[in-house]
Amino acid sequence: MTDTATEEDQSDAQSRRAKGEFVRGVSGFRHAIGDADFAPEPGRYHLFVALNCPWCHRATLARAVLGLDDAITMDVAFPNRTSEDDPAGPNLWEFAPDRIATLTGATLPECTPETGTGAGHRLARDIYRAEGSDEQSLPVLYDKRTHRIVNNESAEILRMFDTNAEALRGGSAPHRLYPDDVALQADIDALNARIYTTINNGAYKAGFSSDQSVYAAAFTAYFDTLADLDTLLSDGRPFLTGDRFTEADLRLFPTLYRHDPVYYLRMKLNGARILDHPHLWRWLCRVHALPGVAGAGSLVHCRQGYFGRSWNGTVPLGPFRPMLYPDAYDHPDLASPIGKNRPDT
Ligand SMILES: N[C@@H](CCC(=O)N[C@@H](CS)C(=O)NCC(=O)O)C(=O)O
Numbered sequence: 367m368t369d370t371a372t373e374e375d376q377s378d379a380q381s382r383r384a385k386g387e388f389v390r391g392v393s394g395f396r397h398a399i400g401d402a403d404f405a406p407e408p409g410r411y412h413l414f415v416a417l418n419c420p421w422c423h424r425a426t427l428a429r430a431v432l433g434l435d436d437a438i439t440m441d442v443a444f445p446n447r448t449s450e451d452d453p454a455g456p457n458l459w460e461f462a463p464d465r466i467a468t469l470t471g472a473t474l475p476e477c478t479p480e481t482g483t484g485a486g487h488r489l490a491r492d493i494y495r496a497e498g499s500d501e502q503s504l505p506v507l508y509d510k511r512t513h514r515i516v517n518n519e520s521a522e523i524l525r526m527f528d529t530n531a532e533a534l535r536g537g538s539a540p541h542r543l544y545p546d547d548v549a550l551q552a553d554i555d556a557l558n559a560r561i562y563t564t565i566n567n568g569a570y571k572a573g574f575s576s577d578q579s580v581y582a583a584a585f586t587a588y589f590d591t592l593a594d595l596d597t598l599l600s601d602g603r604p605f606l607t608g609d610r611f612t613e614a615d616l617r618l619f620p621t622l623y624r625h626d627p628v629y630y631l632r633m634k635l636n637g638a639r640i641l642d643h644p645h646l647w648r649w650l651c652r653v654h655a656l657p658g659v660a661g662a663g664s665l666v667h668c669r670q671g672y673f674g675r676s677w678n679g680t681v682p683l684g685p686f687r688p689m690l691y692p693d694a695y696d697h698p699d700l701a702s703p704i705g706k707n708r709p710d711t
Contacts, residue, residue: 370559370562370563371521371555371558371559371562372519372521372522372562373390373392373393373519373521374389374390374392374563374567376389376391376392379391385577385580386575386576386577386580387571387575387577387580388570388571388573388574388575388580390567390570393501393503393517393518393519394499394501394518395499395501395506395515395516395517395518395519396517396519396522397514397515397516397517398516398517398522398526399411399507399516399526399527399529399530399534400526400529400530403512403514404509404512404516405533406530406533406534407511407533407534407536408436408437408534408535408536409437409439410509410510410511411437411438411439411507411508411509411510411516411534412438412439412440412441412481412482412507412508412509412510413425413426413429413438413439413440413441413482413505413506413507413508413523414440414441414443414480414482414490414493414504414505414506414508415440415441415442415443415504415505416442416443416444416445416459416504416667416671417442417445417476417663417664417667417668417671418445418664418667418668418670418671418672419504419505419671420566420569420620420621420624421503421504421505421520421566421620422504422505422520423619423620423623423662423663424505424520424521424523424524424616424617424620425505425507425520425523425524425527426440426662426663427524427616427619427620427658427659427662427663428523428524428527428528428543428616429527429662430657430658430659430661430662431540431541431543431611431616431656431657431658431659431662432527432528432531432535432539432540432541432543433531433535433539433540433541433658434527434531434534434535435658437534437535437536438527438534439481439482439510440478441461441478441479441480441481441482442461442476442477442478443459443460443461443462443477443490443504444459444460444461444462444463444465444474444477445467445474445667445668445670445671445674446465446670446671446674446675447459447460447674448460448489449675454488454489454491458489458490458491458502459489459490459491459502459503459504460488460489460490461477461478461479461480461487461488461489461490462477462488463477463478463479465477467666467670468670468679468680468681469666469669469670469681470666470670474664474666474667474670476664476667480493482508482510483496483508483510483513484510484513489502490502490503490504490506493506493508493515494506494515496513497514497515499515501518503518504518505518505520505523506518507523507526521558521562521617524543524613524616524617525544525613528542528543528544528613529544541611543611543612543613543616544612544613545610545612550607550612553607553614554607554612554613554614557606557607557614557617557618558613558614558617560591561591561614561617561618561621562617563587564584564587564588564590564591565588565591565592565618565621565622566617566620566621568584568587568588568591569584569588569621569624569625569629569633569635570633571584572584572585572588572633572634572635573629573632573633573634573635574633581634585634585635585637588635588637589635589637589638592638592640592643592646593643595618595643595646596643596644596645596646597645598645599645599646599648599649600645604649604652605649605652605653606618606649611653611656615649615653619650619653619659620663622640622646622650623650623654623663623665623668623692623695624665624668624672625639625640626639626640626641626685626691626694627665627668627669627684627685627691627692628665628668628669628672628673631682632672632673632677641688641694641700641701641702642702643701644701644702644703647698647700647701647702648698648701650695651695651696651697651698652698654692654695654696655695655696660692660695665691665692669681669682688700
């Protein structure tokens with residue numbers, strides 16, 4: 367049975383796609399650090415990511431929050447994929463530190479060449495091809511010792527980082543995202559399933575489906591969940607399950623971080639801003655302020671990546687009000703007072 371906190375049910379995927387529904391496919395590499403072939407060791411594993419991709423963002427957040435930046439090396443692809451005139455074909459992630467971003471007119475300092483495999487590949491697809499796979503998605507967790515892909519499913523990557531954090535660091539870990547507490551795990555599991563379906567993947571279902579009713583259902587489910595999460599946080603708890611930052615918060619963050627400056631427009635999720643949900647806004651600012659979180663993402667990469675070819679290669683400049691993002695995330699008090707500017711009042 368499908369784990370709906372990790373991936374989409376694939377029933378009738380072909381006919382659903384034919385009718386215009388965006389249906390996310392299933393990732394092919396599902397080994398784990400901790401398996402017999404993949405012992406947890408500092409310096410052995412490598413991440414390939416794109417900083418605009420919210421699934422990659424989960425992995426970069428877990429790496430940062432768990433103190434694994436030195437233990438797990440990382441390469442960053444350019445946020446726009448290859449174009450139609452690329453000799454390898456369009457829509458491929460490219461390691462291209464010299465490429466110019468239209469938004470800034472300059473190279474992006476976070477972008478790197480491919481250093482994980484030793485082959486210096488230009489395309490993420492080449493990393494898969496070396497293993498006979500025709501997949502091409504990021505993130506990819508790679509074993510530099512055996513030259514094999516360990517896993518390309520972000521939900522599993524972040525969980526295995528958490529489970530193996532101490533061994534990967536070669537010392538104690540600063541945090542646990544999925545602690546050994548059965549009741550807390552049940553809370554996290556339930557939140558993960560709803561957040562994956564209606565928020566993380568729901569944003570794509572709204573923004574990438576070409577059927578009005580699929581879009582409308584995704585839009586409604588997305589904002590219903592936002593309203594419920596705002597209510598959940600209204601009792602003053604700092605994080606979704608209570609006092610501690612867990613995997614559920616980590617999985618919510620990449621989507622909410624993108625909502626006001628990118629998804630509101632790009633994913634047609636223009637029902638309200640996070641700024642209009644006072645408790646969620648303060649939660650967003652609180653998480654953004656945690657050690658490692660701000661540095662694990664980039665809104666420049668997000669804006670550059672989401673408004674590429676399909677938006678004529680020009681990136682919208684706003685929002686400017688109430689202030690620029692991500693600077694806004696340093697100002698919890700920007701949130702609309704409760705009841706004001708809410709879509710339902
Ligand atoms: N199940 C994967 C999904 C990753 C995914 O969809 N990545 C997108 C970027 S946001 C991608 O690389 N798509 C390219 C492709 O699949 O061709 C995960 O969560 O790790």
